[in-house]
Every structure is written in C-alpha cells, then in structure tokens.
Amino acid sequence: xxxxxxxxxxxxxxxxxxxxxxxxxxxxxxxxxxxxxxxxxxxxxxxxxxxxxxxxxxxxxxxxxxxxxxxxxxxxxxxxxxxxxxxxxxxxxxxxxxxxxxxxxxxxxxxxxxxxxxxxxxxxxxxxxxxxxxxxxxxxxxxxxxxxxxxxxxxxxxxxxxxxxxxxxxxxxxxxxxxxxxxxxxxxxxxxxxxxxxxxxxxxxxxxxxxxxxxxxxxxxxxxxxxxxxxxxxxxxxxxxxxxxxxxxxxxxxxxxxxxxxxxxxxxxxxx
Amino acid sequence: xxxxxxxxxxxxxxxxxxxxxxxxxxxxxxxxxxxxxxxxxxxxxxxxxxxxxxxxxxxxxxxxxxxxxxxxxxxxxxxxxxxxxxxxxxxxxxxxxxxxxxxxxxxxxxxxxxxxxxxxxxxxxxxxxxxxxxxxxxxxxxxxxxxxxxxxxxxxxxxxxxxxxxxxxxxxxxxxxxxxxxxxxxxxxxxxxxxxxxxxxxxxxxxxxxxxxxxxxxxxxxxxxxxxxxxxxxxxxxxxxxxxxxxxxxxxxxxxxxxxxxxxxxxxxxxxxxxxxxxxxxxxxxxxxxxxxxxxxxxxxxxxxxxxxxxxxxxxxxxxxxxxxx
Ligand SMILES: Nc1ncnc2c1ncn2[C@@H]1O[C@H](COP(=O)(O)OP(=O)(O)OP(=O)(O)O)[C@@H](O)[C@H]1O
Ligand SMILES: [Mg+2]
Numbered sequence: 001x002x003x004x005x006x007x008x009x010x011x012x013x014x015x016x017x018x019x020x021x022x023x024x025x026x027x028x029x030x031x032x033x034x035x036x037x038x039x040x041x042x043x044x045x046x047x048x049x050x051x052x053x054x055x056x057x058x059x060x061x062x063x064x065x066x067x068x069x070x071x072x073x074x075x076x077x078x079x080x081x082x083x084x085x086x087x088x089x090x091x092x093x094x095x096x097x098x099x100x101x102x103x104x105x106x107x108x109x110x111x112x113x114x115x116x117x118x119x120x121x122x123x124x125x126x127x128x129x130x131x132x133x134x135x136x137x138x139x140x141x142x143x144x145x146x147x148x149x150x151x152x153x154x155x156x157x158x159x160x161x162x163x164x165x166x167x168x169x170x171x172x173x174x175x176x177x178x179x180x181x182x183x184x185x186x187x188x189x190x191x192x193x194x195x196x197x198x199x200x201x202x203x204x205x206x207x208x209x210x211x212x213x214x215x216x217x218x219x220x221x222x223x224x225x226x227x228x229x230x231x232x233x234x235x236x237x238x239x240x241x242x243x244x245x246x247x248x249x250x251x252x253x254x255x256x257x258x259x260x261x262x263x264x265x266x267x268x269x270x271x272x
Numbered sequence: 273x274x275x276x277x278x279x280x281x282x283x284x285x286x287x288x289x290x291x292x293x294x295x296x297x298x299x300x301x302x303x304x305x306x307x308x309x310x311x312x313x314x315x316x317x318x319x320x321x322x323x324x325x326x327x328x329x330x331x332x333x334x335x336x337x338x339x340x341x342x343x344x345x346x347x348x349x350x351x352x353x354x355x356x357x358x359x360x361x362x363x364x365x366x367x368x369x370x371x372x373x374x375x376x377x378x379x380x381x382x383x384x385x386x387x388x389x390x391x392x393x394x395x396x397x398x399x400x401x402x403x404x405x406x407x408x409x410x411x412x413x414x415x416x417x418x419x420x421x422x423x424x425x426x427x428x429x430x431x432x433x434x435x436x437x438x439x440x441x442x443x444x445x446x447x448x449x450x451x452x453x454x455x456x457x458x459x460x461x462x463x464x465x466x467x468x469x470x471x472x473x474x475x476x477x478x479x480x481x482x483x484x485x486x487x488x489x490x491x492x493x494x495x496x497x498x499x500x501x502x503x504x505x506x507x508x509x510x511x512x513x514x515x516x517x518x519x520x521x522x523x524x525x526x527x528x529x530x531x532x533x534x535x536x537x538x539x540x541x542x543x544x545x546x547x548x549x550x551x552x553x554x555x556x557x558x559x560x561x562x563x564x565x566x567x568x569x570x571x572x573x574x575x576x577x578x579x580x581x582x583x584x585x586x587x588x589x590x591x592x593x594x595x596x597x598x
Contacts, residue, residue: 020366108376116394117365
C-alpha cells in the first residue's frame with residue numbers, strides 16, 4: 001500500500017500520509033512570533049519596564065546641557081548615555097521575552113505545546129525572535145526620543161552600528177531570561193530579572209562610569225555579564241582601543257547562559 | 273523532550289501482527305514509576321480504530337499517567353507504547369493524535385481566538401480555526417481573554433484546540449470536569465457529531481453514567497492496573513446481582529465462591545459479604561448449612577458496584593496512604 005515517505009516500512013496504509021504533513025521549520029513561523037509579541041505588549045508591566053523606563057532614564061540623565069557639548073569620539077556624551085539606556089531597555093526586553101517560559105510552564109502551556117508538532121528548538125527560536133522584536137522596539141524607542149530631543153549627536157553610521165550591536169548583543173540576555181525562566185517556575189520571575197539586570201547594569205557601567213568605582217570594585221565589575229556588551233556597543237561611538245577581553249566576557253556569559261538554559265530545558269519534562 | 277524521543281526508539285514500527293490492522297493504541301506490558309510511586313503497573317491494552325473507550329477509575333488510578341504515555345509526554349519505565357503503529361511522538365508530530373488535558377494548558381493573556389490561531393499554525397493541514405470554534409460552541413466568545421473565561425468555556429477551548437489537527441485519535445482527560453449538566457450534554461453532543469467520522473476516542477472519567485452513555489467499551493482501572501474491560505453493558509452486568517450479608521464467625525470462603533452465580537466474597541471481621549446473581553442460592557446455603565445469622569440481601573447500585581470494583585475499600589480511595597499500601 002502507500003507507505004509514508006518519512007517512515008519507510010511502517011504500515012500506515014489506513015492513514016492518508018499526504019494529509020498529515022508536518023509543519024516546516026519545526027513549527028516556527030513569523031505568525032506565531034506576532035501573536036507572542038502582541039501578548040507581551042498586552043502586559044502593561046512589560047511595556048512600562050522595557051519601553052517607558054529606559055526612555056525616562058534617558059530623559060532624566062542624558063539631557064544635561066553640558067552633555068551635548070562634551071565630545072565623545074565622533075559624537076557627544078548625550079549620545080553615549082542614550083546608547084547605555086537603549087542597551088538597558090534592550091536587555092530588559094530580551095530577558096523578559098526569554099522569561100516568558102516560566103509562566104508558560106506554570107500555566108501548563110509548554111505541556112500543551114508538547115502535544116503539537118512544535119519542536120522544542122522551534123519553540124526556543126520563537127521565544128528568541130519575540131525577544132529580539134521587543135528588543136528592537138526598546139532600542140527604537142530610546143533612539144527615537146533621542147532624535148526628538150536633538151541632544152545626542154553622532155554620525156549616521158554610528159547610530160546604525162551601535163543600534164545593530166545593541167540589538168543583536170541583547171540576545172545574550174534572551175538566553176539569560178530563558179535560563180532564569182526555566183530555573184524558577186514562578187510568577188515573580190520578572191522581579192528577579194529586573195533586580196539582576198539592575199545589578200548587572202551597574203556592574204557593566206551603564207548607569208555610573210566604572211572609573212568612579214573603587215579599584216577592587218572596578219575589577220570585579222569587568223567580570224559581570226553586561227560589562228563586555230556595554231563596551232562593545234559603545235565602541236562605534238568611542239572608538240580608541242579595542243579589547244578582546246570584552247568579547248571574551250560576552251562569549252563566556254553567552255556559553256554559561258545557553259548551557260544553563262539547555263540544561264534546565266532538558267529537565268523540563270515533568271508534569272505541571 | 274529527550275525523554276519522549278527515547279521512549280519511541282524501543283517501540284515497534286508496525287502493528288503487532290493481528291491481521292495487519294494497525295491498532296489505534298497499543299500498550300504492551302507498560303509500567304510507569306515515579307520514584308517509589310507505581311502509577312501504572314503492567315497494562316496491556318489494544319484499542320482499535322473507531323472505538324470509543326472510557327477509562328473509568330478513582331483518583332490516582334493511573335488514567336492521566338496512561339494518557340501521558342500514549343501522548344509521549346512521559347516515557348514508560350517498562351513496556352512499549354505505540355499509536356497507529358508509531359512511537360507516540362511521531363503520531364503527535366503528524367497530528368494523528370491530540371488531547372484535552374486534565375489541567376492547565378492555556379495562557380491567560382491570549383484571547384480565545386488567538387489561542388486557537390496559535391495552535392492552528394502548527395497544524396498546516398488541520399481544520400480551520402473558525403470551524404473548530406463553531407464546533408466547540410465558543411465562536412461567540414472568540415475575542416475574550418482566556419483568563420476571563422469560565423471553567424466550562426476554557427474546557428471547550430481545550431476541546432477546540434484538540435479538534436484542530438483533525439486527529440484520528442482523541443484523548444480526553446475528564447473533559448466535562450467543572451461543567452454543568454447542560455454543558456456536559458452539549459459537549460458530548462459535539463463529540464458525538466464528531467466521532468461519526470470514525471475518530472477513535474479515549475476518555476477518562478469518574479462518572480459511570482458518562483462512560484455508560486458515550487463509550488462502546490469501558491476499561492476500569494484501579495491502582496495502575498486494568499481490573500475490567502468490556503462493553504458498557506458487560507460492565508453494568510458486573511453491577512447487576514445482589515449482595516448477601518451475614519454474621520458468620522468462620523465462613524468457608526472456598527465453598528461460597530463456587531456457589532452458583534457468585535462473583536465476589538469478602539470477609540470483614542465476623543461479617544461475610546457475598547455478591548452474585550443468585551442471592552437466593554447463597555441465602556439458602558448460609559441459612560441451612562452454616563450458623564449464619566442477621567442475614568441481609570441488598571441490590572448494589574451502579575455507583576456502589578463501581579466503587580466495589582475500583583477500590584479495595586472505601587477508605588483507601590483517593591488517599592496516598594491507600595495507594596502505597598501492599
Ligand atoms: N509526576 C509525578 N510524580 C510523582 N507521582 C506521580 C506523578 N504523576 C502521577 N503520579 C502518581 O501516580 C498515580 C496515578 O496518577 P494519575 O494522575 O495517573 O491518576 P488519575 O487516574 O488520572 O487520577 P485522577 O482521577 O485524580 O485524575 C498517583 O498516585 C499520582 O500521585
Ligand atoms: Mg487524572
């Protein structure tokens with residue numbers, strides 16, 4: 001009889017194989033990302049913390065009139081602060097996107113998805129893409145407000161380069177969000193993410209320049225997860241010396257977060 | 273999901289030689305342990321395509337666990353599970369099997385329509401979202417957030433999602449839990465309409481009446497084992513007959529067992545309970561051949577018969593203590 005192409009030898013005569021196609025890309029589709037993004041944006045807390053707060057921080061800390069005249073690399077200090085705040089927004093956004101898995105496990109949605117053809121890797125890809133989409137909104141929000149205030153100044157290429165670096169680099173924190181989301185199946189996971197990212201932001205020098213830290217604290221700060229990324233996203237603006245230790249910091253944390261998320265993900269077969 | 277895939281490896285790739293017809297579900301010597309808890313302890317079960325089967329059993333009997341095994345949500349500790357001759361995960365991937373899970377499975381911050389749309393995208397050759405919303409009777413509340421839906425509405429949403437792939441096998445774990453009488457009736461009407469097309473349906477329930485009205489076949493489970501398996505009529509026949517109760521110090525259980533029509537003999541202290549179809553014969557024997565006194569004859573209701581069949585004793589039902597004993 002008509003044997004299925006995917007299962008040679010299996011007796012599937014009573015079934016119609018062509019009516020039983022498996023979704024392409026393991027179930028990943030832009031439509032699913034759109035639904036996920038709409039869901040995230042429906043959450044008022046997420047919108048406030050990822051889109052509104054970074055903009056407010058920029059308006060509070062980035063508009064000092066001296067900052068518009070203080071030169072940094074090809075631009076000014078206001079642009080420098082805008083990039084810091086955009087990074088803060090982007091990492092909050094991607095971490096929130098990753099941490100969605102926590103609530104989804106709690107509500108049994110992950111289990112429900114396991115009785116669909118959605119492949120686990122595709123599910124993670126959907127989370128990553130959703131995180132990136134929200135991250136992009138966060139970057140665009142801060143940059144757009146920056147443009148409207150006329151204070152930050154840097155060459156167009158630098159806007160684009162640092163924007164891209166910010167956006168893609170923030171994917172590191174999508175992995176962080178996934179890890180924490182799988183580790184802590186709790187409704188409070190967002191508070192924990194918010195608190196950790198606040199700490200990381202200080203450690204990375206996003207809020208206060210590291211030069212104002214005491215020496216031991218400064219050394220410690222260079223090992224925190226936002227340090228390398230923060231240096232890298234400012235590089236297009238600041239230029240000057242490039243340090244491979246920034247890249248090393250980023251790569252090591254990426255490996256740790258991805259390994260952590262993968263480890264918890266594998267354990268995630270328990271009944272919710 | 274590493275576990276689920278691993279389970280598939282050992283499963284047979286084809287039906288087990290019974291006339292070449294592939295069983296919808298086949299469990300062979302299946303056991304599932306959670307640490308020291310033996311949720312399923314040796315189940316052999318074959319369900320043919322098109323059958324409507326009820327899993328009937330008390331809390332903790334292993335109904336949900338068995339369904340998890342069939343869906344590939346858990347891997348059996350021992351034994352083999354196949355669905356249409358394939359490993360469960362493969363059947364799920366092809367949309368051959370879907371389920372209404374007992375709990376959870378919904379996101380509160382999606383609307384009803386979005387939830388169905390999300391699932392629909394995963395089944396490219398499945399049914400249209402509008403159609404299943406209609407089928408499940410929730411088209412009118414499509415725009416509502418799931419978190420704002422009533423328990424019964426959420427249950428219908430789960431049902432709508434389960435219909436999306438147009439599955440050949442539909443598993444329903446206590447699908448009418450939390451529904452009122454009318455909800456229950458219209459839910460089953462929808463299922464009936466749907467199974468006219470030859471769908472295999474397996475549902476778990478605590479309601480004997482539900483099993484009786486909607487299943488062709490009733491599988492009674494107790495403590496991880498199948499204790500009875502037959503048509504609803506056969507299971508009802510188990511409940512037919514009467515119980516003769518008497519006070520008797522040292523009953524001769526062996527003799528009682530072979531009296532005409534006797535199917536169960538139980539001794540509780542100095543009381544003996546004999547269940548069978550011919551209560552007259554039992555009463556005659558007890559009164560003429562033994563010093564039995566205080567004789568009582570009662571007919572067992574359907575519910576009591578069910579309890580008698582599925583529980584060792586009433587106290588043990590539903591408590592962890594009872595399940596761990598022996
Ligand atoms: N993940 C798990 N870890 C430990 N024990 C479990 C797990 N899942 C199920 N069990 C145990 O296995 C047994 C069977 O549970 P199961 O949920 O299959 O019963 P059920 O027949 O569906 O009961 P109910 O009618 O209450 O839904 C119970 O004793 C339960 O406590
Ligand atoms: Mg159950």
